Amino acid sequence: MEKKKFKPIPWIANIAFLMISLLALFPIINLLISSLRPSSELMRNGISITFDPSTISVENYLYIFTQGGNYWSWFINSLVITTITIVLSLFFSSMVGYALALYDFKGRNLIFGCVLFILMVPFEILMLPLFQLMINFNLIDTYAAVILPAVVAPMAVFFFRQYAIGLPKELMDAARIDGSTEYGIFFKIMLPLMTPSLAAMAILQGLGSWNNFLWPLIVLRSNDMFTLPIGLATLLTPYGNNYDILIAGSVMTILPIIILFIFFQRYFVAGLTVGGVKG
Secondary structure (H helix, E strand, O other), rough: OOOOOHHHHHHHHHHHHHHHHHHHHHHHHHHHHHHHOOOOHHHOOOOOOOOOHHHHOHHHHHHHHOOHHHHHHHHHHHHHHHHHHHHHHHHHHHHHHHHHOOOOOOOOOHHHHHHHHHHHHOOOHHHHHHHHHHHHOOOOOHHHHHHHHHOOOHHHHHHHHHHHHHOOOHHHHHHHOOOOOHHHHHHHHHHHHHHHHHHHHHHHHHHHHHHHHHHHHHHHHHHHHOOOOHHHOOEEOOOOEHHHHHHHHHHHHHHHHHHHHHHHHHHHHHHHOOOOOOO
């Protein structure tokens, strides 16, 4: 029986990837340890990986669960806004991208060119006209003001268009022969084939909406309507800094994104690598 030759390259690659993973996880581990330390030690020693084990406690988390009324209000606001944004963005952006990829109609290239142009324009330039639009619609300090600008995201439209280009048009022709409507073709046949792209974009859109700080800061006014990034920022004031609660709240903020990724991870790589392999 022939012995297998030892190949050092896979071992070296695995060790290198392990080191990179530990390096990427280091800030998360540091944040988790700091969330278990009292405010006095954080102010004295700062955020660091070294700590006194005798000072470790869960009091910061107990405070959030028992007395953090505003925190849970911010958490629910972020959860509602992110959920609605994901659902509406996937629904409308997938329809637009699908139409731009598989239908021939007058002005298609012009519309796609506009999508690419908006994609290249920094959001900071669009903030002022969007803010004026929200004022005209009387939507300031509402969920709608945060959600509407992200309903048809140029990045999502471009992503879905690129994915839909690879879908077989023969299925559309066969469905038309069977008497299916265009909406039936999309929802019953083509949309299920786009599941990997939907899952990948759900993670990207959810991450962007959950961590969005600048736009909600502009259109939200009352403390009860704040999202988590804005609410946590209010814990740092000229009159006092609640670093312990801020760090513990930041750790809790990571959990929904981790859960979202766990649910859609099986489709995530497939959705992002579409078109990379042909054959």
